[in-house]
Amino acid sequence: MAVFLELLVNGVSVGAVYALIALGFVVIFKATEVVNFTHASLLLAGGYVIARLHPLIGFWAALAAGVAAAALVGALVEFLILRRARAGSRGVPAIVTIGVDILLTTELTRQIGTEVLALGDPWGDRVLRLGPITVAETRVVALVVAAALIVAFLLAFRFTGWGVAMRATAEDAETAALMGVRLGRVSLSAWAVAGALAAVAAVFLCVFPTPGLDRGTAAVAMKAFPAAILGGLDSTTGALAGGLIVGVTETLMNGYQSELAFLGRGIGDAAPFLVMIVILLLRPSGLFGTKEPARV
Amino acid sequence: MSEPTPAPGTAPAGTPSPDTRTAGAPALTAFTVPTAPTVPTPATSGRRAFRPLRAALWAAALAVAVAVAVAVPFYLEGFWLQAGLFAMSAAIGAIGITLLTGATGQLSLGHAFFLAVGAYSYVSLSSDAGLPTPLAAVAAVAVAGVSGGLFSPIAGRLRGAYLGIATLGLIFAGQHILFNAEPVTGGFNGRPVPPMELFGLVFADTPELVVLNVPFGSLERLWFLGIVLLAGAAAFAKGVLRGRPGLAMNTIRDHEIAAGVMGVPVARYRAGVFVLSSMYGGLAGVLVALVFQQVVPDYFGVLLSLDYLAMIVIGGLGSVAGAVAGAAFVSLLPQLLTRYSDALPLVAEPGSGGVSPAEAARILYGAAVVAVVLFLPGGLAGLATRLGRVRLKELRWAKSAPAPASRR
Amino acid sequence: MTHRLGEPPAQLTRRLRVLQRNQPVGTVDGDGPVELVVSEVTVRFAGLIALDAVSFTVAPGAVHALIGPNGAGKSTCFNVLSGVYRAASGSVRLGGAELTSLRPHRVAALGVARTFQNIALSPRLTVRDNLMLGRHRLTRAGLVSAGLRLPSARREALRHGARVAEIAEFTGVGDVLSAPVGLLPYGTQKRVELARALCMEPRLLLLDEPVAGMNGGERREMTALIRSVRDSLGISILLVEHDMGMVMRIADAVTVLDFGRRIADGPPEEVQRDPEVIRAYLGDFGDDHSGGEA
Numbered sequence: 001m002a003v004f005l006e007l008l009v010n011g012v013s014v015g016a017v018y019a020l021i022a023l024g025f026v027v028i029f030k031a032t033e034v035v036n037f038t039h040a041s042l043l044l045a046g047g048y049v050i051a052r053l054h055p056l057i058g059f060w061a062a063l064a065a066g067v068a069a070a071a072l073v074g075a076l077v078e079f080l081i082l083r084r085a086r087a088g089s090r091g092v093p094a095i096v097t098i099g100v101d102i103l104l105t106t107e108l109t110r111q112i113g114t115e116v117l118a119l120g121d122p123w124g125d126r127v128l129r130l131g132p133i134t135v136a137e138t139r140v141v142a143l144v145v146a147a148a149l150i151v152a153f154l155l156a157f158r159f160t161g162w163g164v165a166m167r168a169t170a171e172d173a174e175t176a177a178l179m180g181v182r183l184g185r186v187s188l189s190a191w192a193v194a195g196a197l198a199a200v201a202a203v204f205l206c207v208f209p210t211p212g213l214d215r216g217t218a219a220v221a222m223k224a225f226p227a228a229i230l231g232g233l234d235s236t237t238g239a240l241a242g243g244l245i246v247g248v249t250e251t252l253m254n255g256y257q258s259e260l261a262f263l264g265r266g267i268g269d270a271a272p273f274l275v276m277i278v279i280l281l282l283r284p285s286g287l288f289g290t291k292e293p294a295r296v
Numbered sequence: 297m298s299e300p301t302p303a304p305g306t307a308p309a310g311t312p313s314p315d316t317r318t319a320g321a322p323a324l325t326a327f328t329v330p331t332a333p334t335v336p337t338p339a340t341s342g343r344r345a346f347r348p349l350r351a352a353l354w355a356a357a358l359a360v361a362v363a364v365a366v367a368v369p370f371y372l373e374g375f376w377l378q379a380g381l382f383a384m385s386a387a388i389g390a391i392g393i394t395l396l397t398g399a400t401g402q403l404s405l406g407h408a409f410f411l412a413v414g415a416y417s418y419v420s421l422s423s424d425a426g427l428p429t430p431l432a433a434v435a436a437v438a439v440a441g442v443s444g445g446l447f448s449p450i451a452g453r454l455r456g457a458y459l460g461i462a463t464l465g466l467i468f469a470g471q472h473i474l475f476n477a478e479p480v481t482g483g484f485n486g487r488p489v490p491p492m493e494l495f496g497l498v499f500a501d502t503p504e505l506v507v508l509n510v511p512f513g514s515l516e517r518l519w520f521l522g523i524v525l526l527a528g529a530a531a532f533a534k535g536v537l538r539g540r541p542g543l544a545m546n547t548i549r550d551h552e553i554a555a556g557v558m559g560v561p562v563a564r565y566r567a568g569v570f571v572l573s574s575m576y577g578g579l580a581g582v583l584v585a586l587v588f589q590q591v592v593p594d595y596f597g598v599l600l601s602l603d604y605l606a607m608i609v610i611g612g613l614g615s616v617a618g619a620v621a622g623a624a625f626v627s628l629l630p631q632l633l634t635r636y637s638d639a640l641p642l643v644a645e646p647g648s649g650g651v652s653p654a655e656a657a658r659i660l661y662g663a664a665v666v667a668v669v670l671f672l673p674g675g676l677a678g679l680a681t682r683l684g685r686v687r688l689k690e691l692r693w694a695k696s697a698p699a700p701a702s703r704r
Numbered sequence: 705m706t707h708r709l710g711e712p713p714a715q716l717t718r719r720l721r722v723l724q725r726n727q728p729v730g731t732v733d734g735d736g737p738v739e740l741v742v743s744e745v746t747v748r749f750a751g752l753i754a755l756d757a758v759s760f761t762v763a764p765g766a767v768h769a770l771i772g773p774n775g776a777g778k779s780t781c782f783n784v785l786s787g788v789y790r791a792a793s794g795s796v797r798l799g800g801a802e803l804t805s806l807r808p809h810r811v812a813a814l815g816v817a818r819t820f821q822n823i824a825l826s827p828r829l830t831v832r833d834n835l836m837l838g839r840h841r842l843t844r845a846g847l848v849s850a851g852l853r854l855p856s857a858r859r860e861a862l863r864h865g866a867r868v869a870e871i872a873e874f875t876g877v878g879d880v881l882s883a884p885v886g887l888l889p890y891g892t893q894k895r896v897e898l899a900r901a902l903c904m905e906p907r908l909l910l911l912d913e914p915v916a917g918m919n920g921g922e923r924r925e926m927t928a929l930i931r932s933v934r935d936s937l938g939i940s941i942l943l944v945e946h947d948m949g950m951v952m953r954i955a956d957a958v959t960v961l962d963f964g965r966r967i968a969d970g971p972p973e974e975v976q977r978d979p980e981v982i983r984a985y986l987g988d989f990g991d992d993h994s995g996g997e998a
Contacts, residue, residue: 096666102661222598226461273464280450286458536851543840556808
C-alpha cells in the first residue's frame with residue numbers, strides 16, 4: 001500500500017509538471033489556433049540556459065534568466081515566423097512549428113552534446129518522509145510550484161484584462177480585434193508565457209531521478225503532447241487533467257514494471273499514448289475540448 | 297461557340313426557354329448513359345488537351361531520365377548508389393505521406409511506424425516463416441496496409457492536431473514493440489535482412505555478376521529494382537491524384553463537409569487513403585531494409601516521421617513530383633555533407649565540437665521548411681508550376697477577369 | 705417523431721438513428737419531379753433551439769423560397785436537409801424516401817444537391833475539375849482503377865467529361881472550363897457552384913443565397929438561369945434568399961422562418977402582405993435594399 005501511495009504522489013507530482021507544459025501548449029492554441037510542435041525545444045532552451053548559467057550566477061538568478069530566455073525564444077518564434085505563416089491555409093502554421101522544432105532541437109542537443117548538465121537546484125536528492133511514504137523533496141516542490149502556477153494562471157485567465165483578452169481571442173479573433181484587442185500582443189504574450197512555463201517545467205523534469213539535462217530531455221517533454229490532447233486542446237482544465245492522467249499512468253506503469261513485465265520494459269513511455277487513444281475514441285475532441293459545430 | 301453534340305441516345309435539345317440568358321443558348325436535357333462512347337473533342341476530353349509538341353518534349357525528357365538512371369550504376373561508386381537508393385526509398389515513403397497529409401489533409405506523425413512494419417515484416421516473413429523473398433516483400437506491404445487499416449477507424453474520428461498526436465502514439469507503441477519483442481525483432485540490435493532473390497538473381501554481392509565490364513554488387517543490382525519500384529509507385533499515385541479519387545481527396549482536405557454533401561463517402565475515403573499511404577510506407581521500409589541489410593529500431597523513430605513531413609512540405613504538399621524532389625533534398629543532404637565535410641568549414645565529425653553532417657543537414661532542412669512555408673508556398677513543385685504552363689494560363693485568365701476573387 | 709407513452713427512451717432512439725444512418729438508401733419513387741415534405745423538424749444546439757417544429761412542403765418541380773431575417777434558421781434547415789445536422793425530432797421525406805437520419809453522402813445519393821453560402825470550391829483546381837467532383841456519385845473509379853489507369857476509368861472520365869461540358873455551356877461557364885476557379889470573378893464562381901450542383905443530376909436542388917454579393921445584372925442572369933433549370937430539367941428547387949425582388953419574381957411558394965419557427969407559408973403575394981412577416985422584418989420588407997429590381 002505504501003508503495004502505491006508513493007507512486008501516486010510521485011505520479012501526481014510528475015503529472016503537475018506535465019500539466020505545466022501542457023498548459024503552455026493550450027495557451028498558445030487558445031490564443032492563436034496554432035498547434036505548437038516547438039514546445040519541446042522551448043523547454044530545452046530554458047533548461048539549457050539555466051544549466052549553463054547557474055555555476056556563474058547561482059540557481060535563482062539562473063532560473064530567472066532561463067525563464068526569460070525561453071519566453072524570449074517563444075516570443076521571437078511568434079513574431080518572426082508565425083505571424084507571416086498565419087496567412088496560409090489551415091495546418092500550415094503547425095508544419096512551420098515542426099520545422100522550427102527540428103531546427104531548435106537539433107542545435108540545442110548539439111550544444112548539450114553527450115554531457116549531462118546539472119541544473120543546480122537547491123533540493124538535490126533530499127527526501128521527505130510523510131508518514132509511511134518517502135518522497136523526494138524536489139517532487140514536493142514541483143507539485144507545490146506547479147499547482148501554484150496553474151492556479152495563478154487560471155485566476156489570471158478569469159479575472160485580469162489579459163486573461164479576458166486571451167479568452168476573447170480564442171472565441172472569435174475577428175470580433176475581439178474589432179473590440180480593440182491587440183491580436184499581435186495577445187499571441188506574443190501567449191508564446192512568451194508558454195516559454196516561461198516550459199522553462200519552469202524543465203527544472204523539475206531534470207532534477208530527479210535523472211541527474212540533469214541531456215539529449216533525451218526533449219523526448220520526455222513530448223509526453224506533454226498526449227496530456228494536452230487528451231484533455232482537449234482548447235481547455236486549460238483539460239491540460240491540468242491530462243497532465244495528471246499522463247503523470248499518474250506513467251509512474252504507476254513504471255512502478256509496477258516487474259508485475260507488468262509481460263507488457264515489456266519501458267511500458268511507462270508508451271502507456272500515456274495508449275490512454276490518450278482510448279480517450280480520443282470515446283471523445284474525439286478530448287475530455288474537455290469543445291466540439292466544433294459544423295459551419296457550412 | 298459551337299453547339300455541343302448531344303450524347304447519342306438522348307433526345308435533341310429541347311425548346312429553349314424564353315428567359316435564357318442569350319437567345320439560342322442550349323437547354324439541358326436529362327442525362328442518359330450513352331450507348332456508344334462519345335467522340336472526345338479537345339473541350340470534352342479529360343483534363344488536358346493533347347498537344348503534340350508538349351508530348352514530344354515530355355517523351356524526350358523521359359528518355360533522357362531513363363538513360364541517365366540506367367547509366368548511373370556503371371559510373372558512380374557505391375557511396376552514391378547507396379545514397380541514391382536511400383533517396384528512392386524516401387521518395388516512395390514521401391509519396392505515401394503526401395497522399396495522406398498533402399492531398400487529403402490528414403496530418404500524420406506516424407509514417408515511420410509503417411516503414412517499420414514493412415521492414416520488419418519482410419525480415420520476419422522471409423527469415424522466420426521461410427517465404428520466398430519476393431513474396432515476403434509483397435506480403436510485408438500488405439501487412440503494412442492491414443495495420444493502417446486497423447488504425448483507420450481511430451484516424452477516421454480524429455481531426456487536425458488530435459490526429460497528428462494520435463499517430464505519434466503509433467511511433468511510441470512501435471518503438472516499444474520493436475525493443476521488447478526480441479524473438480521477432482531482435483530487440484535493440486535489430487536483425488540482418490535477407491537479400492532479395494528474384495528470378496534467380498540474388499540482390500547481394502555474391503554470386504558475382506559482371507555487366508559491361510562493371511562488377512555488379514548488391515547496390516548496383518538493387519538500383520534497378522529501386523527504379524522500377526519508384527516508377528511504379530509514382531505512376532500509381534499520379535493516377536490516383538489525377539482521377540476521381542484525387543478530386544475527392546482534395547475536397548476532403550479543403551471543404552470536408554461540402555465533400556460529403558457532394559456525395560463523397562468521407563469516412564471511407566479517409567480510411568482508404570490511410571491504408572494506401574501505409575502501404576507506401578511499408579514498401580519504403582522493405583526497400584530501406586534491403587539497402588541497409590540490417591533493421592534497427594532506432595531508425596524508425598519520431599525523427600524519421602518528422603523527416604518525411606519536411607520532405608513533403610519542401611517538395612510541395614499533395615504533389616508526387618514534389619514528394620520525390622523533397623525526398624531527394626532531405627535524404628541526400630546529409631550524405632553530401634558527410635562526403636564533403638572536409639571541404640566545408642563548420643561540418644566536422646560528431647563530438648569534436650563542430651557540427652556533424654547529420655545535425656547540419658537537419659538544421660538546414662528545418663530552416664528550409666520554415667523558408668518554404670513563409671516564402672514559397674507550394675514548395676518546389678509550386679515553384680515549377682509557377683515557372684511553367686500554369687502561370688501563362690493564369691496570366692491569360694487574370695487579364696480577362698476584371699476583378700479576380702481573392703486567392704486562397 | 706413525437707414522444708408518446710410506451711415509446712423507447714431518447715438514447716435508444718438515438719442509437720437506432722445511428723444504425724439507420726448507415727442503412728442502404730431507400731429509393732425515391734418515380735422518375736419525374738419529386739416532392740419534399742419537411743414535417744415538425746426540430747434542431748437543438750447545446751440548449752438553443754435552432755429550428756422549432758418546422759414544416760413545409762416543396763411541390764414537385766416548384767421553386768420554393770425559404771426566407772426570414774438573419775438567424776432565423778434557414779441555413780440550419782438546409783444543413784438538416786443535406787444531412788450535415790441531425791434533427792432532434794421530425795422527419796424529412798423526399799418522394800418516398802426518409803432523409804432524416806442519413807449521412808450527407810447518402811442524402812446526396814438520393815438526389816439532393818446543394819450550393820453553399822460561402823462558396824465551397826477548390827480555388828486552385830480548374831472549373832472542369834470542380835465540376836467533375838459533382839459527378840462523384842455517378843462515377844465509380846476507385847483508388848485502384850484510377851491508380852492503374854484502367855480503361856474503364858478513362859472511358860468513364862471521358863463520358864462524364866462530355867456531360868460536364870454540356871452543363872457548363874448551359875450555365876454559361878463553358879468558356880472558362882480550364883481556368884483555376886480562384887481567379888474567376890465572384891459571380892462566375894457562384895455560377896460554377898450551381899453548375900457543380902447540377903452535375904450531380906439532382907432531383908432536388910438546394911440553393912443557399914444564390915445571388916448574394918452580386919450586382920443587379922448578375923442577379924437577373926442568375927434568376928433566369930434558375931428558372932431555366934426548373935423548366936428544362938423539372939427539378940424541384942428550394943432556395944434561401946434575402947433578395948425579396950428575386951424571390952417574388954421566381955418563387956412559386958414561400959416559407960418564412962423567424963427564430964426557428966415557421967411564421968408564414970404560401971404564394972409570394974400572400975406572404976408579402978402577411979402582418980407577421982412584416983413585423984419580423986421590421987418594415988424592411990418593402991424596399992429593395994439589395995438593389996436588384998428590374
